[in-house]
Amino acid sequence: VKLRPFRLSPLLLASAVLVSAGAAAAQQAPKPEQLIKWRQSNYQVIAWNVGRIKASLDGSYDKEAVIKEANVISAIAGSGLGALYTAGTETGTGWHETRARPELFTDKRVAELSGDFVREAGELVRVANGGDPAAVKQQFGKLTKTCKACHDDYRAKE
Amino acid sequence: VKLRPFRLSPLLLASAVLVSAGAAAAQQAPKPEQLIKWRQSNYQVIAWNVGRIKASLDGSYDKEAVIKEANVISAIAGSGLGALYTAGTETGTGWHETRARPELFTDKRVAELSGDFVREAGELVRVANGGDPAAVKQQFGKLTKTCKACHDDYRAKE
Numbered sequence: 001v002k003l004r005p006f007r008l009s010p011l012l013l014a015s016a017v018l019v020s021a022g023a024a025a026a027q028q029a030p031k032p033e034q035l036i037k038w039r040q041s042n043y044q045v046i047a048w049n050v051g052r053i054k055a056s057l058d059g060s061y062d063k064e065a066v067i068k069e070a071n072v073i074s075a076i077a078g079s080g081l082g083a084l085y086t087a088g089t090e091t092g093t094g095w096h097e098t099r100a101r102p103e104l105f106t107d108k109r110v111a112e113l114s115g116d117f118v119r120e121a122g123e124l125v126r127v128a129n130g131g132d133p134a135a136v137k138q139q140f141g142k143l144t145k146t147c148k149a150c151h152d153d154y155r156a157k158e
Numbered sequence: 159v160k161l162r163p164f165r166l167s168p169l170l171l172a173s174a175v176l177v178s179a180g181a182a183a184a185q186q187a188p189k190p191e192q193l194i195k196w197r198q199s200n201y202q203v204i205a206w207n208v209g210r211i212k213a214s215l216d217g218s219y220d221k222e223a224v225i226k227e228a229n230v231i232s233a234i235a236g237s238g239l240g241a242l243y244t245a246g247t248e249t250g251t252g253w254h255e256t257r258a259r260p261e262l263f264t265d266k267r268v269a270e271l272s273g274d275f276v277r278e279a280g281e282l283v284r285v286a287n288g289g290d291p292a293a294v295k296q297q298f299g300k301l302t303k304t305c306k307a308c309h310d311d312y313r314a315k316e
Contacts, residue, residue, distance in 0.1 A: 030209075038203070041200075041202035041206070042206075044195060044196060045234065049237065068233070069237060071236070075229040076203065078226055078229070079229070080226065
């Protein structure tokens, strides 16, 4: 038995390319609702870890836990959250209606505030590794100030 | 004018202590709904970063981005997610109804699977820093296998 070479019709090939391009585009451009869910999820994870660090500072200090918690905040801060604020996500509902204000998408100052957040979160990891609760408390205050700076101007009041 | 020293009645003092103890307890024991939201948020953030690494492997590879994305997954994996699976959270609704199966809260094997996840995620960070896409692809496969191992047995089908 002689095997016939497999031949792809130009039409089939064109379809395959289109389908594959479509799949790639779908992968590269999730729906606004999904993007908003992801950004809300990122801030929820940050909030959980901020709360745990606060509990450690207010109660009995757990050095190893605080290092891990600070690591999460810093890793998320540096992970390019801006990719979740694409055009089309200015309004809409993820897990809940977005509280992002329109100015968040236009003000040049946002990049600066975002940089402050990344920097202070990284510094918290460094200080947490030192293990001095008083120093961690001080740096934790600097970090949460960067959260507040952005929320004050760019998050709608509840 | 002579200032009268401020005197705290025992009743007021007792109330203050109770309120403050209540506040501490509230901080230490968030509601099941909040715990479930946090755990769903953690997995959403993991999924977002897994998707971004996959896109990098399928498209044009971005070494620095993959390092950051792997860092988030690893930091979350090592952050003590078990704290979000306390008694009372076996069923319930966070952002959506929990898909955790009852066995997740009882099987001893879960700790082992969880350890596999933490280990492979940490290894992905190491490999990502090396910057070889083929090696990252291989390690990424090992990591997602640990996700699947847990989902197969401990997450309800949709």
